[in-house]
Amino acid sequence: MRQTNTFKKSLWVFHLNTGSCNGCDIEIVATLTPRYDAERFGIKLVGTPRHADVLIATGPVTKEMADRAKRVYEQMPEPKYVMCVGSCGSTGGVFYDSYNTLGGIDKIIPVDVYVPGCPPRPEAIIHAFVKLWEKMDKKAEKSRPVKKRKQANKNKTVNKDKTVKRSKIVNKRSTILTKRITEQK
Amino acid sequence: MLSEIMMIPMIAALMLLLAIIVGLFFLGLDRKIAARFQSRIGPPIVQPFRDLVKLLAKETIVPDNAIGWLFNLAPVIALASALLLILYLPFLGVAPILSGYGDLILVLYLLMLPALAIAIGGFASGNNYATVGAQRKLIMMLSYEFPLAVLVMAVVWKTxxxxPDLQGFTFSTFMQHPVLTLVGPVGGFGVVLLIVTILIALCAELIKGPFDNPEADTELAGGVLVDYSGRNLALFLLSDAVKLCAFITLVIGLLLPCSLGDMFSSFMYTGWLAIAANVVFFFVKFTVIAILGLTFVRVAFARLKINQATKFFWLVSAGISLLGLLLISLDSMM
Incomplete structure (x- = not known):
């Protein structure tokens, strides 16, 4: 996927509050406004999940909000990512044993990056975007055709013979082990 | 012979490609300069290109309660009509390619088409926000068409x-005899008023700045475009870029068609050099209008409510354009 470099530099975010105290939301606003100016990296706040690439979710997910948060996630077009901002969103925070919260966004939708803090600073949120970019790179690397990946690995000058020998030895050991186990049974 | 026949479509295709690139570039410039106004660093100028590539790579969703074919057709119509518009306008300061096949009246109707396509797309997406946005777009269109028509009438009438023996409704006539050179000081003030009118309509046409009610991100969650994603949204972004090009070209073609080429030809520079000088001068005018008429207005003024915007167009904008018409007619009486 060669598009990732372009994709990375044009992330449109949709902000979802799942019952947060607004502290994290204010920090997200601070990230997007002139002082920290996330638009430098092409990060833009959009008003609808249909336009969004990244869902920034805050809050410990109240039971009322769970279905709606799921729905917002499902409304986003692929490829999509979820960033969870704040302690509440990551683990439930101070509401971890509350009767009407689920305790974390990853209880309902898959989360790609966590930003701990109560609330996290704007620097931390921008750092989370960097982490997200790294994750995208890894994902792109995985989705590359095997042939190309092998060629790329060749260029990294791996000692081929050693790895082969080693794998042979490992194979031998494993066969011996399985034999023993079956014998014991 | 064959090459001559092939020549015109090829030039047209090149021009359209250039219009798209220039439009996207100026969208980027607009964002960058707006950021500098707010003492931010802002996105790089190539940002709209990146957004476009990204949107093309995204999934395209058609909601269940949308009218599928209309929902998918609307962005295509928006882009196609905007591109067609470019062919009827003196883009790059040269005579329009389809100049023999239609005139200013057609251009006025074609101007309506992208806006109409956006509204149709909004209605077809079956979302409440989109419906409200589409209604706003239609109301806005009804409001800014009148000052625009007055303005066109004034220019055509004067020319x-x-x-009387030249064709009144064609851009080549305006380019031969720019309206500013035809009027005295009073009429000149009238022309300036007309320029103000068309710059106000510019923001409304492009859904920017104080007149972005149909898309209002903060209250309507994206408005007419709320359910659009992926390829369809990319097409709307493209049509936005081409529309920017087209409308600013219309401003230049109607009211500021003065070219450097004639001046150069009097200094014995002719041919390619004169054309190059024309193009450069065109882009100078283009940049000034884009920054003053779009970016500056967008940053300086907050969004009006839809009833305020309508009132503004029917009273203030229409008043200014009628005053301009009056001044021009006074000027010719004197």
Whole structure:
């Protein structure tokens, strides 16, 4: 996927509050406004999940909000990512044993990056975007055709013979082990 | 012979490609300069290109309660009509390619088409926010068409009363005899008023700045475009870029068609050099209008409510354009 470099530099975010105290939301606003100016990296706040690439979710997910948060996630077009901002969103925070919260966004939708803090600073949120970019790179690397990946690995000058020998030895050991186990049974 | 026949479509295709690139570039410039106004660093100028590539790579969703074919057709119509518009306008300061096949009246109708396509797309997406946005877009269109029509009438009337044997409604006539050179100081003030009118309509046409009610991100969650994603949204972004090009070209073609080429030709520079000088001068005008008429207005003024915007167009904008018309007619009486 060669598009990732372009994709990375044009992330449109949709902000979802799942019952947060607004502290994290204010920090997200601070990230997007002139002082920290996330638009430098092409990060833009959009008003609808249909336009969004990244869902920034805050809050410990109240039971009322769970279905709606799921729905917002499902409304986003692929490829999509979820960033969870704040302690509440990551683990439930101070509401971890509350009767009407689920305790974390990853209880309902898959989360790609966590930003701990109560609330996290704007620097931390921008750092989370960097982490997200790294994750995208890894994902792109995985989705590359095997042939190309092998060629790329060749260029990294791996000692081929050693790895082969080693794998042979490992194979031998494993066969011996399985034999023993079956014998014991 | 064959090459001559092939020549015009090829030039047209090149021009359209250039219009798209220039439009996207100026969208980026707009964002960058707006950021500098707010003492931010802002996105790089190539940002709209990146957004476009990204949107093309995204999934395209058609909601269940949308009218599928209309929902998918609307962005295509928006882009196609905007591109067609470019062919009827003196883009790059040269005579329009389809100049023999239609005139200013057609251009006025074509101007309506992208806006109409956006509204149709909004209605077809079956979302409440989109419906409200589409209604706003239609109301806005009804409001800014009148000052625009007055303005076109003023320019055409002035030109055709001075040169009754030339075709009144064509851009080549305006380019031969720019309206500013035909009027005295009073009429000149009138022309300036007309320029103000068309710059106000510019923001409304492009859904920017104080007149972005149909898309209002903060209250309507994206408005007419709320359910659009992926390829369809990319097409709307493209049509936005081409529309920017087209409308600013219309401003230049109607009211500021003065070219450097004639001046150069009097200094014995002719041919390619004169054309190059024309193009450069065109882009100078283009940049000034884009920054003053779009970016500056967008940053300086907050969004009006839809009833305020309508009132503004029917009272203030229409008043200014009628005053301009009056001044021009006074000028020719004197």
């Amino acid at each position: 055709s009363s001075m040169f």
